[in-house]
Amino acid sequence: MSVLKEFTKGIWKENPVLVLMLGMCPTLAVSTSAKNALGMGIATTFVLAGSNVVISWVRKFIPSNVRIPCYIVVIAVFVTIVEMLMGAYAPAELNKTLGIYIPLIVVNCIVLGRAEAFASKNGAFASMLDGLGMGLGFTLALMALGGVREFLSAGTLFEYVVVPGWPDFLLFKLPAGAFIVLATFLAIMNYRRIRKAEREGTSYTPPEMDCSRCHICK
Amino acid sequence: MKDIMRLCFSLGAVCLIGTAGLVLVNKITLEPREAAAKATLMEGLKIVLPPETTKIAFETKEDAEEKDKVIVMDDVKLYRGYDSNGDELGIACEASVVGFSGPIQTLVGINNDGEILCVLVAAHNETPGLGTLVTDRKAQKSIWGGNEDSDGLPPNPFLDAFTGSKASAPKNVDAISGATQSGNGVKNAVAKACQAYTAYKSAN
Numbered sequence: 001m002s003v004l005k006e007f008t009k010g011i012w013k014e015n016p017v018l019v020l021m022l023g024m025c026p027t028l029a030v031s032t033s034a035k036n037a038l039g040m041g042i043a044t045t046f047v048l049a050g051s052n053v054v055i056s057w058v059r060k061f062i063p064s065n066v067r068i069p070c071y072i073v074v075i076a077v078f079v080t081i082v083e084m085l086m087g088a089y090a091p092a093e094l095n096k097t098l099g100i101y102i103p104l105i106v107v108n109c110i111v112l113g114r115a116e117a118f119a120s121k122n123g124a125f126a127s128m129l130d131g132l133g134m135g136l137g138f139t140l141a142l143m144a145l146g147g148v149r150e151f152l153s154a155g156t157l158f159e160y161v162v163v164p165g166w167p168d169f170l171l172f173k174l175p176a177g178a179f180i181v182l183a184t185f186l187a188i189m190n191y192r193r194i195r196k197a198e199r200e201g202t203s204y205t206p207p208e209m210d211c212s213r214c215h216i217c218k
Numbered sequence: 219m220k221d222i223m224r225l226c227f228s229l230g231a232v233c234l235i236g237t238a239g240l241v242l243v244n245k246i247t248l249e250p251r252e253a254a255a256k257a258t259l260m261e262g263l264k265i266v267l268p269p270e271t272t273k274i275a276f277e278t279k280e281d282a283e284e285k286d287k288v289i290v291m292d293d294v295k296l297y298r299g300y301d302s303n304g305d306e307l308g309i310a311c312e313a314s315v316v317g318f319s320g321p322i323q324t325l326v327g328i329n330n331d332g333e334i335l336c337v338l339v340a341a342h343n344e345t346p347g348l349g350t351l352v353t354d355r356k357a358q359k360s361i362w363g364g365n366e367d368s369d370g371l372p373p374n375p376f377l378d379a380f381t382g383s384k385a386s387a388p389k390n391v392d393a394i395s396g397a398t399q400s401g402n403g404v405k406n407a408v409a410k411a412c413q414a415y416t417a418y419k420s421a422n
Binding site for chain 1: 224225228229232233236239240243244246247250251254255257258261342343344345346347348350356358359360361362395396
């Protein structure tokens with residue numbers, strides 16, 4: 001697979017949120033506004049790329065039976081180090097904006113999912129590209145969700161008023177609104193894919209859901 | 219048995235290396251992190267105390283002068299603010315109460331009449347977009363312009379509702395949907411700060 005393909009697959013074809021259905025918890029919780037989505041996306045991309053590289057380096061030393069606990073330890077250590085370094089050296093404003101998303105990443109299953117599905121089988125450079133692409137895909141999906149939710153709930157985008165006098169529509173700020181918007185996005189994605197498969201005369205199988213690529217229960 | 223030992227050794231080694239890395243980074247970053255936290259706290263104290271405040275008592279050393287010392291009452295820290303003549307203008311109370319995810323460090327500024335001037339959340343780990351409804355102060359801007367008068371402290375209806383009430387009986391503010399536990403954390407922190415303030419004032 002070419003270098004560019006490694007990077008771009010996470011953005012659309014294997015988008016972690018809309019196709020692989022990974023990281024649903026932060027997706028639903030943090031996509032209340034476009035700004036939150038962007039903050040969470042940047043923090044996740046950084047950790048994803050970094051932890052993928054570290055796991056790719058250590059993959060040969062870790063026995064396969066204990067690989068998942070080892071990956072969790074590596075990711076948790078990496079995230080804590082990033083949190084400490086940001087607290088110490090990042091400008092106060094950046095730390096205040098991004099700092100609150102960092103602890104949420106430890107439990108983000110995209111990071112563990114990519115460590116297991118990609119970084120544990122590929123080299124450091126390819127793993128870093130995979131992490132960056134997946135992180136970018138996560139950020140874009142989260143921003144699309146966050147933008148729609150923020151607009152519908154308050155008539156604003158990135159905290160700027162777009163439609164003055166928009167009534168407060170709290171539903172879209174609460175988890176129920178997250179489920180409604182995410183379900184609509186997924187329905188549109190699946191409809192497009194099914195139509196495409198029909199045109200090609202095949203049937204649609206969601207990627208990585210056919211058990212052929214997952215080795216967790218091997 | 220040999221296999222199990224090998225697995226234990228590998229997992230143990232990863233944990234040990236990880237812990238060693240964390241200890242090292244913690245040691246290196248401890249001082250800068252403390253300095254950054256102190257700077258953020260100082261900035262917050264300046265906001266909650268009356269604007270004429272020029273000096274804030276920030277000393278924690280035993281041998282410091284009484285006027286420069288931070289007072290600690292039931293784990294609430296009381297910072298006294300003075301004007302340029304050395305007259306006390308008010309007290310900023312720092313109280314931490316657990317909200318939805320971890321402690322919410324709340325600052326409450328109280329003037330000499332025992333009236334709450336301003337409530338500010340200095341540090342928290344609440345969920346962005348939900349818990350932050352009651353913790354963050356954000357200025358609303360419009361893409362259509364008219365953002366000139368956005369100077370000063372941005373509003374937050376929940377935090378601003380405490381302003382003006384007496385520290386001896388702080389106002390019971392209504393919770394906000396989606397941020398009930400975070401709101402309770404802030405409310406309890408304000409109540410704790412006010413209690414400490416009242417206890418300090420009645421003792422002096």
